[in-house]
Amino acid sequence: METWWRALTFSLGYNTSVVTLGAMLLAAAAGMVGAFVLLRKRALVSDAISHSTLPGLALAFILVGLATGDGRLLPALLLGAAASAALGLWAVQAISAHTRLGEDAAIGAVLSSFFAFGVVLITVIQSMAVAGQSGLTGYLVGATAGMLASEAKLIAACALGLLLAVMVLRRDLLLLCFDADFARTQGINTWRLDLIMLLLLMAIVVVGLRVTGLILIVALTIIPPVAARFWTDEPMRMVALAALLGALAGYLGVTLSSVREGLPTGPLIVLAAFLLFLVSFLVSPRRGVLASLLAHRRLRSRVHLRQGLLSLGRDEPIFDDLTLALLRRRGYIRRDGVPTEAGLAAARDAEHEEKLWALYRSRYPDDALHREHAGLVPIHEVLSPDAIMALEAQLMGAGRAAR
Amino acid sequence: MPDARLGKRVIASPLAIQGLTVSYDHRPVVQSVDFVTPPGSMTAIIGPNGAGKSTLLKAALGITRRLTGEVRVFGHPLEQMTRHVAYVPQRNSVDWDFPARVIDVVAMGLFRDLRWWQFGGRTQRRRAMEALTRVGMEGFAERQIGQLSGGQQQRVFLARALIQEADLTILDEPFAGVDAATETAIVEVLKSLRDEGRTLLCVHHDLATVRGYFDHVLLLNVRSIAAGPVAEAFNEANLQATYGGRLSPLQLARLMEPLASEGGR
Numbered sequence: 001m002e003t004w005w006r007a008l009t010f011s012l013g014y015n016t017s018v019v020t021l022g023a024m025l026l027a028a029a030a031g032m033v034g035a036f037v038l039l040r041k042r043a044l045v046s047d048a049i050s051h052s053t054l055p056g057l058a059l060a061f062i063l064v065g066l067a068t069g070d071g072r073l074l075p076a077l078l079l080g081a082a083a084s085a086a087l088g089l090w091a092v093q094a095i096s097a098h099t100r101l102g103e104d105a106a107i108g109a110v111l112s113s114f115f116a117f118g119v120v121l122i123t124v125i126q127s128m129a130v131a132g133q134s135g136l137t138g139y140l141v142g143a144t145a146g147m148l149a150s151e152a153k154l155i156a157a158c159a160l161g162l163l164l165a166v167m168v169l170r171r172d173l174l175l176l177c178f179d180a181d182f183a184r185t186q187g188i189n190t191w192r193l194d195l196i197m198l199l200l201l202m203a204i205v206v207v208g209l210r211v212t213g214l215i216l217i218v219a220l221t222i223i224p225p226v227a228a229r230f231w232t233d234e235p236m237r238m239v240a241l242a243a244l245l246g247a248l249a250g251y252l253g254v255t256l257s258s259v260r261e262g263l264p265t266g267p268l269i270v271l272a273a274f275l276l277f278l279v280s281f282l283v284s285p286r287r288g289v290l291a292s293l294l295a296h297r298r299l300r301s302r303v304h305l306r307q308g309l310l311s312l313g314r315d316e317p318i319f320d321d322l323t324l325a326l327l328r329r330r331g332y333i334r335r336d337g338v339p340t341e342a343g344l345a346a347a348r349d350a351e352h353e354e355k356l357w358a359l360y361r362s363r364y365p366d367d368a369l370h371r372e373h374a375g376l377v378p379i380h381e382v383l384s385p386d387a388i389m390a391l392e393a394q395l396m397g398a399g400r401a402a403r
Numbered sequence: 404m405p406d407a408r409l410g411k412r413v414i415a416s417p418l419a420i421q422g423l424t425v426s427y428d429h430r431p432v433v434q435s436v437d438f439v440t441p442p443g444s445m446t447a448i449i450g451p452n453g454a455g456k457s458t459l460l461k462a463a464l465g466i467t468r469r470l471t472g473e474v475r476v477f478g479h480p481l482e483q484m485t486r487h488v489a490y491v492p493q494r495n496s497v498d499w500d501f502p503a504r505v506i507d508v509v510a511m512g513l514f515r516d517l518r519w520w521q522f523g524g525r526t527q528r529r530r531a532m533e534a535l536t537r538v539g540m541e542g543f544a545e546r547q548i549g550q551l552s553g554g555q556q557q558r559v560f561l562a563r564a565l566i567q568e569a570d571l572t573i574l575d576e577p578f579a580g581v582d583a584a585t586e587t588a589i590v591e592v593l594k595s596l597r598d599e600g601r602t603l604l605c606v607h608h609d610l611a612t613v614r615g616y617f618d619h620v621l622l623l624n625v626r627s628i629a630a631g632p633v634a635e636a637f638n639e640a641n642l643q644a645t646y647g648g649r650l651s652p653l654q655l656a657r658l659m660e661p662l663a664s665e666g667g668r
Contacts, residue, residue: 039501171514178511179497181466182563185490186515187482229502233547238502 007255016258018149022156023211024250027220027269029162030204031246034221035228035239036166037201039177045092045198046221048107050205050214052088053081054118057139057209058125065130072132074151074210077139081214082206088114089198142213142266144254151210158207162200163243173197174235211250212266219270220246227277230284245280249273301326302376306350308332312339313347353379356391359398363391414478416440417487417571417602418463423472425455425462431470433459436627440571440604445597446619447607447633451646454624456606457493457575464490464573476571486515489569491560493576499549505559506531506544512566534562539588554585561589565596572596574605578612590616610650610658613637 003012010017037043060080065071088110095106125133138146166173172193175183180190201221208217228241253269285291301322308323312332318324327333332343339347356379380388413419418440425433433455440446448456461467463474465481476484489512509531510523517523535541538558543551548559557577564572574593578586593603593616607613613620613633620637622628622645629641639655650658 041498168519171517171519175511175514178501178503178508179492181461181492181496182490182511184466185464185485185488187485233502233504235501235503235507 003259004255007258012258015149019144019147019152020251020254022152022159023144023254023269024247025156025159025163026208026211027246027250028243029159029166030208030217030220031224031242032163032166032239033200033204035225035242036173036177036197037221038225040197043222044104044107046201046205047218048088048092048111049085049202050217051111052114053085053206053209053214054115055121056080056082056084058118058121061125061136062121062128065128070131072135074154078206078209081209082202084114085202085206089202138213139209140213140215141264142211142216144211144257144265147210155207155210158203162203165200169196170236170239212269216266216270219273220249223273223277224249227280230280230287233286245276249276299376306376309347309350310354312343313351355395356388359391359395409475409478412439413475415442417442417476418604419475420463421473423459423462423474424470425458425467426470432625433462434626436623438621438627438630440602441619442602443597443600444619445593445603445617446621447605447613447617448621448623449607449610449613449645450623451649456623459623460573460575460606464488487570489564489567489572491564491572491574491577493579494553494556494560499556501548503548504544505535505540505546505548508548508559509534509562509566512563530566534566537565538562538592554581557581557585557589561592571602571604574603576606576608579608
């Protein structure tokens with residue numbers, strides 16, 4: 001616990017601090033790119049990319065290992081990973097463009113083949129006489145514990161560059177995601193922009209290999225944007241929030257993994273991200289489970305109360321328990337069910353409101369259709385005073401005519 | 404300068420299409436269509452389902468790839484002139500559950516005027532609100548777009564086109580699935596655009612309203628069957644040729660009745 005606190009407050013030494021910051025930047029960039037990829041409905045592509053990095057990673061390790069005796073050279077490994085990820089991406093594109101298979105099927109085929117090949121290469125590596133074989137598992141589940149400050153700086157610099165690139169392209173990307181046809185009429189080369197988006201995603205995956213490992217980097221491009229979606233309806237805010245949540249997950253995950261030697265970073269970051277998602281899912285005021293539960297209950301009591309008051313006004317018996325409880329709690333009826341003065345007044349108000357709403361609905365059917373909870377909220381909360389005055393006048397006129 | 408070999412009509416036209424052919428799977432869906440949009444006109448493109456109406460527009464706009472053919476905007480290639488053209492796509496072409504409010508969608512029409520380091524400021528917001536007011540949607544600016552009715556969604560798309568202040572606005576079935584009030588509102592906006600001297604080109608489905616809404620018409624069934632002012636080109640023979648006998652004599656007779664009968668619209 002104490003170690004974690006020191007990690008959280010960046011007082012666990014220079015190395016750990018740099019690594020934490022690097023991972024946070026990377027996770028922020030992943031959240032940002034991931035938000036656009038998610039909005040473009042291509043979230044699975046990142047899965048294909050990450051799995052197809054393995055053969056390139058292993059091949060680079062073998063080549064560097066044969067040349068120098070130790071395969072662990074970060075730039076070379078990342079380059080190899082990028083090359084084979086690019087090949088995998090190209091394969092997915094080619095398959096979905098030239099066959100009748102959809103992109104999801106192409107992703108499945110490419111992902112598994114590339115990963116299988118990578119696993120075969122890993123077994124080859126384990127029988128080789130080069131140093132650093134065990135370091136390779138760090139690329140599967142992520143390991144920031146043994147990371148050098150120079151490596152962390154490389155990751156941080158790349159992540160910063162990616163963040164900047166997304167910032168520059170944000171409006172074009174948004175147009176592409178929402179309405180690609182429209183984007184094209186705005187002079188955007190959507191084919192090229194789609195490619196750029198995938199390249200950004202690929203860069204994220206490759207740079208993130210060392211931090212979360214290749215299997216789990218997908219989570220960083222999907223979970224934070226999905227969690228962010230719960231909190232906002234504004235596109236750019238969602239992107240920014242995805243970056244923020246990603247960074248937070250990275251911060252929590254990396255610091256947790258520095259508590260004890262050998263704790264895997266990737267899974268901890270992903271679990272932290274999932275925790276943020278869970279919180280968003282439950283308590284988001286817009287789309288969260290609790291909010292919709294509360295809204296549902298509020299609406300139900302409103303309906304019951306209104307019906308109870310109308311029955312009261314018409315002197316009809318009420319049997320529903322919830323309705324009775326609601327009326328009693330507000331002091332509209334006595335314990336024995338007899339209406340109070342306040343209850344009768346409220347019933348008259350309710351009846352009047354009901355008439356106003358009915359008139360409104362018959363006069364402006366289109367508008368009425370799109371007012372939320374039309375008829376159940378007090379009409380003065382929805383309509384302007386002059387609109388209500390007009391309705392009242394009409395109601396009086398109608399009453400006089402009827403007489 | 405526009406190419407001197409082009410005719411005067413082409414240079415004056417906000418959208419001149421020459422020999423446009425589009426094919427899907429080696430089958431032409433639009434074949435050798437020539438059409439010179441008269442400037443300041445309101446033109447309907449009509450034809451049966453699968454006649455290639457939307458495809459023609461999408462190919463002209465560079466959304467769908469064309470097999471051959473030339474598209475010129477005031478005599479220049481389209482690529483240099485995208486600023487002069489606004490596009491209102493079909494409503495169902497986007498995901499309305501997208502995280503965006505009405506004002507966000509309208510502001511998209513201004514994106515290309517903003518550099519990346521700029522943030523959309525008060526001017527952008529004011530212009531977006533103006534466009535929304537023009538389509539009667541100013542009260543919905545902060546709504547999530549998924550909460551809108553079909554007619555309201557169509558109005559938002561129209562507002563996004565309005566904000567571009569383009570010389571030519573191309574609309575793909577703007578009246579599909581909208582309520583009567585929205586249809587009237589949209590027609591009013593389109594007519595006011597024409598009165599400002601702008602040009603409108605519109606894929607249209609409802610033959611009964613062609614004469615009431617439009618002044619020019621292009622009858623299309625893969626090939627261009629006829630084109631010209633509604634008073635001349637929108638006649639029984641051309642409709643028969645376009646719809647290939649799918650219109651009953653009764654329907655045709657009703658379409659040809661004097662306009663006064665639908666004066667209530």
